[in-house]
Amino acid sequence: MRVLKWLLLLGLVLALILLWPQKDIPGSFYEPHPVLAVPPERHGDLLPVDDFIGRTTRPVDPYSYPIPLGEVGPSIPIFSGPQQYPFYCAFHQMGIEPPLIDNDDGYGIAVLNEAGELQGYSKDCLHPSRLLWFTLNTAGEVASYQGGDLAAGEWLLRAELGTIQRHFYLLVMPVQPDEFPQRTGKTLWNNKLIYQFHGGVGIGFRQGELRIERLLRNRAAQLRQGYAVVSSSANRTSHTYHFLRAEEVARQLKQHFISLYGEPEMTIGIGGSGGGIAQYLLAQNAPDVLDAAIAQYSYPDMLSQVQYALDCDLLHNYYYFTADEKAFWQSWQHRQWVEGLSTVPDQQVRFGREISAIQLLSGKKPTPMEGATQCINAWFGLSSMVHNPYQGRLRPFVSEAVLQSTHWSYWEDLVDLYGRDEHGFAHSLWDNTGVQYGLLALRDGRLSPEQFIELNARIGSWLPAHQMQPEQARFLPVWHTPIWLSAFGRQNMAAPERTDSGLEVAPRYRANREAMERAYRYGQLFVGKLSIPVLDLRHYLDPVLDMHHLQPSFMARERLAMQGNDHWQRIWVSHPDHTPEQQAFDAVVAWVRAGQAPDSASDRCFDASGQVIAQGDTVWQDDGVCRQIYPVLSNSREQAGAPGHGLHMQCALQPIERALAAGEYADVDMTSWLSKLKQIFPDGVCDYQQPDEAYPLGWTYPLD
Structure with a gap:
């Protein structure tokens, strides 16, 4: 009976999608007081940065x-x-x-x-x-x-x-x-x-x-x-x-x-998520503005977060549309091997029914997922908002003419820093050339060589900006509710092409190196340069599939350690029922006055009642008490072999033969797969022993 009801509901959704013809954005979706036209001149100067x-x-x-x-x-x-x-x-x-x-x-x-x-x-x-x-x-x-x-x-x-x-x-x-x-x-x-x-x-x-x-x-x-x-x-x-x-x-x-x-006497920053990023970067780029920072739910920067966040929809498209073994990939546990982010067996996938409907419309048998992952419940659709120059926000706040003449993306917001390509679009800094998705799972035998090869052959990449299209949607009558027809932005993904040997391979994307270098020079990446106290404070939200997972705190710490600056950061993690915010203020005030971290600011973790479970220099080590209670997971790039600090915007490439000889695949013999690996990675695979290829010329590694 439950399956029948679900199928009937799905059929109704499909009927509404197919029968209702409205494609254009309804007038009710426009924000009030829209921007009508854009002036021809822009005033203001950009700071020239030749070094850092x-x-x-x-x-x-x-x-x-x-x-x-x-x-x-x-x-x-x-x-x-x-x-x-x-x-x-x-x-x-x-x-x-x-x-x-x-x-x-x-x-x-x-x-x-x-x-x-x-x-x-x-x-x-x-x-x-x-x-x-x-x-x-x-x-x-x-x-x-x-x-x-x-x-x-x-x-x-x-x-x-x-x-x-x-x-x-x-x-x-x-x-x-x-x-x-x-x-x-x-x-x-x-x-x-x-x-x-x-x-x-x-x-x-x-x-x-x-x-x-x-x-x-x-x-x-x-x-x-x-x-x-x-x-x-x-x-x-x-x-x-x-x-x-x-x-x-x-x-x-x-x-x-x-x-x-x-x-x-002192200026203390506080703010969560992007507000935490802002403090890390402001403390690095302009150390005279803040004297201390309380970075809540933070990432070290937006760019290194985008690298694995934009992998998510590519992976979803593979699981639901291009994989041969779709049933295998509907297990929350199997996805975690590749995604690295948190997964749970007892939650439902966001928009699960809509995804099944789109599978049907695409001629695919619906494959509902067992459990849910952070990759889909927290990051679903981010690619459309930040990466698609034709989409941006669903609710326009400009006239139709201005809407059509503007590129709506995170990259366009920073075009004065990153520059434009030959088609007039802001450079995207997302890059996945050479990334071997699921490499760690292959090494330890959880993925077979066949599964590893197919995953990496078909995951592909995002199309160049000038080839992208808006999301496909229908708006239901009366309510004008949007029904998406282009799940995961899949119309903007590079499609697999059949090689001479019959292998279907989707191309990867290589970002503009000069634009990436400018991101480093202009401080849009956190490289660990820090000289003020930062108390990195967050609730442990991995089990609820919130995008504010724990690993970024340690991504920032690794970068600080590379610079010899990790003494400027302390990590506090709490059960979601307790927020030690006032203690954090008291701790950073004492820290600023003393010039060094007092005991009240030591690394620590809290339980739901606010009691300190453990504190001190060892609590976040691999066998530390806090790490055992609040495990630190990873992301798709770490699961592909990248180091935890995440500063590989554009990895150095090595030939497949060298990777084999260096033991890249551990005990798994990939010799017989050499030909297919070369077709998937014609320019080579990531060599994470080397510094980021986008690291600015003339900089030492790490930055002195």
């Missing part, structure tokens, strides 16, 4: 701080590259009035008055600075304040909102009631500053919003202790991963704060 950005002097900021109330902050970049367009204003998300009119030529968004009459256009989304006032009670509740007495236990918070480099900034200070409505009162300030970073996945072209009341609630404990807090929508990776742009805003926001209140 951490050793490159930034130009002097000519702006005279503080930003006057009622005026806008600096808006033309000094060193982070020309202004990006289109640029989508977020005033409606902030619940404030429209931005200032800056042109009458139709560039940007239309600015209307309350009667809906056109007043002009705003291409840069600028807002004058203003003061906002809030109360914070003992329950952590936030309310607007217009003056008058405070209730027992209430705190008064002054918030300043404006724009710097076209992004919103926020500056929050706890104050006494008699300091209302002054701008500069600071009698409750403890002389310490928190810089709040935020995560998410974004591809630029957005001003982004600040969720002010949520930020105040999240930092309530520290505000009551007298900390000041600053943040910017430029430091929110759900809007952009352009960390040079984020650095410039951070510098200017901190300078604005200092001009009002003086130099703080």
Whole structure:
């Protein structure tokens, strides 16, 4: 009965997909106040970096701080590259009035008055600075304040909102009631500053919003202790991963704060996911901005995460569509051998029914998966958003003309750093030439040579950007719900081609080396250069298939160790029911003051009640207590033989014969498979004993 019901539901979905003709994006899917047109000129300069950005002097900021109330902050970049367009204003998300009119030529968004009459256009989304006032009670509740007495236990918070480099900034200070409505009162300030970073996945072209009341609630404990807090929508990776742009805003926001209140004793960063990445890279690239960092749920950078994250959909396409033994690959355990990420037997695959429907539409028998993996439950569809220049976000925020003329990808957001190819597309830095997927499983006998050969022959790669297509979808009537027809972005994958010997081989992708080198030089990769305390704090989320898995903490540690800097990082891992955030603040404050890590900042792990399970220098070693309780897994590149530090953006290649002679396949005799290996890897396979081929010329390894 259960199978019959499932088949009936699947049949209904198929009928809706096939019968409903709507392909175009419905008008209801467009964001309000769209960008109508793009100006022809972009202002701003890009810092020339011939060596490494951490050793490159930034130009002097000519702006005279503080930003006057009622005026806008600096808006033309000094060193982070020309202004990006289109640029989508977020005033409606902030619940404030429209931005200032800056042109009458139709560039940007239309600015209307309350009667809906056109007043002009705003291409840069600028807002004058203003003061906002809030109360914070003992329950952590936030309310607007217009003056008058405070209730027992209430705190008064002054918030300043404006724009710097076209992004919103926020500056929050706890104050006494008699300091209302002054701008500069600071009698409750403890002389310490928190810089709040935020995560998410974004591809630029957005001003982004600040969720002010949520930020105040999240930092309530520290505000009551007298900390000041600053943040910017430029430091929110759900809007952009352009960390040079984020650095410039951070510098200017901190300078604005200092001009009002003086130099703080210390500035402590905090933020999760992409907000953790931002702190690792800011600490590396601009060590004078933060004095300490609390990096939550972090990766060392976005680029090395993208390498294995974009493998996931390629693997899914193989499991469901091109593998001969599809049933074998529907086991969660078998997938883990190749993916390395966490897997569980008792969860359902996200979009499982939709995947089965697409298999049917493709003429394939549905093969529902047993269990689930992080690769599919956490990363499914990321390739479409960050990698496909024709897709980006599903909900457009620009006019149809601008939508068609812009390349929507993570790579395009950083095109001023990475450059363009001969077709006008931003260089992609994803690369899988020579990668032998599932190599460790072959070595220990879990995969047969036949399975290893087929996997590597058919997994293929992503097409070059100019050959990609938008995702294929139908929108259901009334609700306008999208139904995807192109599972995993498979229309953008290189298809297998039959060789003269009859082997079907899909080509691999080799990224532009000069673009990768610029990523290193411009600090978009964390190479382990660090001189401030970083407390790497996370919940253990591997068992729930959350993308914020534990291994990246140790990826960062390995890079730090390569530089001799691992004494600057401590790793705290907790059960999801406990968050030792206040302990983390106390630990980094003591660390900054002492100049070295105190016992209170030692490596450690916590249980659900908040008790420290174990702490000290050995708890994260292979046989350490914390590592036994919270196991560290891997990823698809490690399962292919890459080292744990992940700094092999473009591996050095070695001939197959040399790999065989060097014992690359351990006790598995691959001699009889030599011909097929050569067809799959005509340029050779990865030699992970060699440094990254993309490592900048003239740099020592590791960087001195």
